[in-house]
Amino acid sequence: MASLLGKTVVVTGASRGIGRATALALAKEGAQVIVHFGGHARDADQVVGEIRALGSRAEKINVDLAAPDGPHRLAKRAKEIIGGRLDILVANAGIFVPSSVDDLTVDEFDKLFAVNVRAPIFLVQQLRPIMCVESNVIFVSSLAVRSMIGGFAAYAASKGALETIVKYLASDFGPHGIRVNAVAPGVMETEMSAFARADEGADHALTMQAIKRMGRPEDIASVVAFLASNEARWITGEVVQADGGSQL
Ligand SMILES: NC(=O)c1ccc[n+]([C@@H]2O[C@H](COP(=O)([O-])OP(=O)(O)OC[C@H]3O[C@@H](n4cnc5c(N)ncnc54)[C@H](OP(=O)(O)O)[C@@H]3O)[C@@H](O)[C@H]2O)c1
Numbered sequence: 071m072a073s074l075l076g077k078t079v080v081v082t083g084a085s086r087g088i089g090r091a092t093a094l095a096l097a098k099e100g101a102q103v104i105v106h107f108g109g110h111a112r113d114a115d116q117v118v119g120e121i122r123a124l125g126s127r128a129e130k131i132n133v134d135l136a137a138p139d140g141p142h143r144l145a146k147r148a149k150e151i152i153g154g155r156l157d158i159l160v161a162n163a164g165i166f167v168p169s170s171v172d173d174l175t176v177d178e179f180d181k182l183f184a185v186n187v188r189a190p191i192f193l194v195q196q197l198r199p200i201m202c203v204e205s206n207v208i209f210v211s212s213l214a215v216r217s218m219i220g221g222f223a224a225y226a227a228s229k230g231a232l233e234t235i236v237k238y239l240a241s242d243f244g245p246h247g248i249r250v251n252a253v254a255p256g257v258m259e260t261e262m263s264a265f266a267r268a269d270e271g272a273d274h275a276l277t278m279q280a281i282k283r284m285g286r287p288e289d290i291a292s293v294v295a296f297l298a299s300n301e302a303r304w305i306t307g308e309v310v311q312a313d314g315g316s317q318l
Contacts, residue, residue, distance in 0.1 A: 083163030256313025280315025
């Protein structure tokens with residue numbers, strides 16, 4: 071029996087990579103999925119089509135989460151589609167800036183924190199009124215928070231902020247029956263980790279990992295699907311490391 075039958079879900083950044091795999095994994099469990107995207111409309115259409123082919127409901131929403139009112143617009147549109155009850159929010163959309171602190175610009179820093187930190191916080195704020203007992207929120211952090219990877223300082227700081235938010239929100243929302251967790255992927259085979267597609271980058275990732283293959287979006291999606299399900303009902307305020315045993 072599908073474990074998320076009748077549940078409503080918003081997945082940000084669901085046009086590609088981890089978000090796409092997550093949207094599909096949750097839809098396979100019977101959820102109705104809002105497929106949020108930024109610039110890749112055709113990819114989002116494809117995800118919506120695949121979800122509908124599975125027999126689940128899906129709609130896409132296009133909002134730039136780097137804009138200050140992006141989360142507010144996304145939440146407003148999501149409420150129009152799903153109505154008064156949101157069961158699962160997966161705040162996955164994120165960006166990476168491959169600059170060391172020496173090279174980092176103020177614009178890069180501001181955009182990084184706008185998309186990776188500000189947008190998830192305000193999205194939770196805006197969607198909180200339609201979360202209910204047993205709703206849950208899942209953020210997507212990164213291995214970079216606990217493992218020093220060259221040139222990742224600002225990106226890692228943005229994800230470190232998210233992990234702090236997980237603890238606070240889990241504490242604040244717990245009395246209302248709402249769980250808040252995060253998953254922290256290692257190096258994944260997606261557009262974001264372009265460096266890992268070069269032999270040198272892939273070698274570096276594989277050297278770090280206990281399991282000697284590249285991480286795939288589906289490896290993270292299955293963890294999110296577990297955290298989102300009632301099977302994880304006693305887990306909140308946690309960051310689940312899903313990185314093939316990196317930097318053990
Ligand atoms: N890849 C890795 O190695 C890795 C490792 C650890 C953690 N993560 C985290 O996992 C999450 C997903 O990463 P990924 O590898 O799947 O990345 P990805 O393939 O680059 O996909 C990023 C997604 O976020 C959306 N997005 C980015 N900026 C946006 C904006 N300003 N407004 C709206 N949507 C925006 C993109 O939408 P459009 O394509 O439609 O623009 C896309 O759907 C991120 O939070 C990332 O930090 C990734």
